[in-house]
Amino acid sequence: MYLPPFEINILGTSSAIPAFDRFPTAQLIHINGSYVLIDCGEGTQMQLRKYKLPAARIDVVLISHLHGDHIFGLPGLLTSLSLLQREKELLIIAPKELEEIIKLIIKHCEAKIVYPLKFIYTQTKEVKCVFENKKFKVYSFPLIHRVPTTGFVILEQERERNIIKEKIKEYNIPIHQFNRLKKGLDAEDEEGNVIRNEDVTIPPLPPRKYVYCSDTAVLKDIPEIVLNPDVLYHETTFLKEHQNLAEITQHSTTIDAAMTAKKISAKKLLIGHYSSRYENLEPLLIEARSIFENTVLAREGLRVKI
Amino acid sequence: MYLPPFEINILGTSSAIPAFDRFPTAQLIHINGSYVLIDCGEGTQMQLRKYKLPAARIDVVLISHLHGDHIFGLPGLLTSLSLLQREKELLIIAPKELEEIIKLIIKHCEAKIVYPLKFIYTQTKEVKCVFENKKFKVYSFPLIHRVPTTGFVILEQERERNIIKEKIKEYNIPIHQFNRLKKGLDAEDEEGNVIRNEDVTIPPLPPRKYVYCSDTAVLKDIPEIVLNPDVLYHETTFLKEHQNLAEITQHSTTIDAAMTAKKISAKKLLIGHYSSRYENLEPLLIEARSIFENTVLAREGLRVKI
Numbered sequence: 001m002y003l004p005p006f007e008i009n010i011l012g013t014s015s016a017i018p019a020f021d022r023f024p025t026a027q028l029i030h031i032n033g034s035y036v037l038i039d040c041g042e043g044t045q046m047q048l049r050k051y052k053l054p055a056a057r058i059d060v061v062l063i064s065h066l067h068g069d070h071i072f073g074l075p076g077l078l079t080s081l082s083l084l085q086r087e088k089e090l091l092i093i094a095p096k097e098l099e100e101i102i103k104l105i106i107k108h109c110e111a112k113i114v115y116p117l118k119f120i121y122t123q124t125k126e127v128k129c130v131f132e133n134k135k136f137k138v139y140s141f142p143l144i145h146r147v148p149t150t151g152f153v154i155l156e157q158e159r160e161r162n163i164i165k166e167k168i169k170e171y172n173i174p175i176h177q178f179n180r181l182k183k184g185l186d187a188e189d190e191e192g193n194v195i196r197n198e199d200v201t202i203p204p205l206p207p208r209k210y211v212y213c214s215d216t217a218v219l220k221d222i223p224e225i226v227l228n229p230d231v232l233y234h235e236t237t238f239l240k241e242h243q244n245l246a247e248i249t250q251h252s253t254t255i256d257a258a259m260t261a262k263k264i265s266a267k268k269l270l271i272g273h274y275s276s277r278y279e280n281l282e283p284l285l286i287e288a289r290s291i292f293e294n295t296v297l298a299r300e301g302l303r304v305k306i
Numbered sequence: 307m308y309l310p311p312f313e314i315n316i317l318g319t320s321s322a323i324p325a326f327d328r329f330p331t332a333q334l335i336h337i338n339g340s341y342v343l344i345d346c347g348e349g350t351q352m353q354l355r356k357y358k359l360p361a362a363r364i365d366v367v368l369i370s371h372l373h374g375d376h377i378f379g380l381p382g383l384l385t386s387l388s389l390l391q392r393e394k395e396l397l398i399i400a401p402k403e404l405e406e407i408i409k410l411i412i413k414h415c416e417a418k419i420v421y422p423l424k425f426i427y428t429q430t431k432e433v434k435c436v437f438e439n440k441k442f443k444v445y446s447f448p449l450i451h452r453v454p455t456t457g458f459v460i461l462e463q464e465r466e467r468n469i470i471k472e473k474i475k476e477y478n479i480p481i482h483q484f485n486r487l488k489k490g491l492d493a494e495d496e497e498g499n500v501i502r503n504e505d506v507t508i509p510p511l512p513p514r515k516y517v518y519c520s521d522t523a524v525l526k527d528i529p530e531i532v533l534n535p536d537v538l539y540h541e542t543t544f545l546k547e548h549q550n551l552a553e554i555t556q557h558s559t560t561i562d563a564a565m566t567a568k569k570i571s572a573k574k575l576l577i578g579h580y581s582s583r584y585e586n587l588e589p590l591l592i593e594a595r596s597i598f599e600n601t602v603l604a605r606e607g608l609r610v611k612i
Contacts, residue, residue: 018382
């Protein structure tokens with residue numbers, strides 16, 4: 001069965017201080033022809049170029065919170081898109097204060113933005129659908145951090161049912177009846193005989209789900225929308241031995257992330273946002289895998305297909 | 307004769323849109339134990355790490371103008387220095403509005419800056435000494451661009467005269483008289499005989515000078531302070547064939563830069579700030595050299611010793 005692309009491209013994996021050639025947080029999600037940028041640390045535009053990803057095609061930018069390592073690449077990206085004569089609207093879904101920062105920079109830096117720039121403000125009180133098109137929805141949900149922070153869920157729209165190829169001839173299904181069948185309705189052949197949907201179609205694959213948890217202490221009340229993701233990205237700033245630091249700074253350890261992956265029945269766990277104290281990341285992977293086997297280490301340039 | 311270090315470290319050479327692995331403008335100048343950052347395009351902190359340059363030791367940041375490709379690396383650098391527990395003051399010499407931008411970002415991004423941050427505003431009316439310590443002075447001078455822009459001159463302080471080693475024995479020069487001689491005064495030996503300065507010392511090398519011309523149309527009225535530099539950095543956004551673009555955007559071509567180098571009797575010309583339309587930079591070098599032979603192409607990681 002054809003599965004349209006749903007891919008996570010990792011652009012940065014460092015926490016606040018970029019070290020060991022790691023860049024601060026950013027991910028480009030490609031979902032069936034749409035491009036969503038999640039967070040935009042310094043250097044994101046260079047990383048997009050390096051990995052030959054289409055910056056010009058970004059439709060939506062999701063910003064989890066206003067710490068610099070998640071937003072300092074945004075002014076440069078917005079300016080470059082303008083210099084490249086972008087025409088289509090860019091939607092930024094972010095905490096309210098980001099708009100003030102961007103507008104002040106545009107004002108003082110003569111950074112004319114030639115395309116429409118639209119802001120939607122996130123809030124950290126409850127789960128909210130912040131974006132929807134024909135292919136997917138985006139939900140924001142509250143995380144626990146030193147400043148207002150949200151995670152994001154990218155969820156495919158329900159797909160249509162699939163007509164079984166062999167049944168088309170067998171039941172003489174007229175082409176103009178295909179749409180009814182895909183929508184789950186019964187159809188009719190040219191003689192007026194009823195074609196029962198369940199006889200000629202199979203249900204679509206369930207919508208795929210990506211959950212992004214950037215910069216958070218251990219989540220206690222996990223909203224339903226977060227459950228059962230195909231991939232959970234969860235920050236692991238620290239090893240277990242630095243749990244005290246994680247608590248002080250409201251970050252997570254490898255163990256915290258792996259426990260959450262288990263709790264929400266994720267199929268795969270992707271970890272990142274590594275502290276600059278770790279040059280070698282292997283111990284983080286080993287620790288997470290001790291709790292949740294299907295863990296992957298995010299690295300700059302990694303592409304994860306869902 | 308011992309020459310204390312005076313080095314230009316190139317961190318970025320792209321113009322507004324970073325392309326072909328080129329980073330936007332930034333240079334770190336090491337002058338006899340002091341570090342001056344000139345401009346701070348996006349990714350400067352990563353470039354400093356990549357080339358193992360001591361970000362923590364930067365004393366002064368000079369910002370030529372407020373276009374994004376010269377400042378978008380500053381918030382990240384300032385934040386990282388704070389996270390690294392910098393204690394000493396950082397002086398930023400820049401157009402006034404930069405302070406408002408940085409302060410708004412600090413406010414909204416919970417980017418506490420734990421060290422003293424001091425701003426000195428540049429102006430584009432006249433030449434001005436904007437910084438001085440025991441080793442060097444910095445002058446700003448007006449450039450011609452779409453927004454208020456200044457160039458910078460980094461000029462060593464006059465050095466003391468050098469006592470000729472062999473003469474110390476010959477004239478029985480007491481150690482406590484060395485300082486007088488170094489300052490150009492006559493001295494006395496233990497018997498009270500006059501030691502004439504010119505007999506036992508030689509003059510110091512003339513102070514070295516670096517001139518930085520970022521983002522400018524062709525300079526017409528060149529201030530005296532700019533004359534006779536050891537190295538002139540001059541932007542060359544365009545080849546001669548794109549002179550019309552240079553005029554519209556108030557930038558320079560290779561020919562403009564080389565003519566200026568000749569006019570001010572520079573010893574060496576360093577070119578950079580290349581348009582993203584040029585992947586191969588060799589033609590820019592050839593063109594500049596056709597007018598000014600001692601031209602060097604700035605590239606990320608290049609170190610030029612003065």
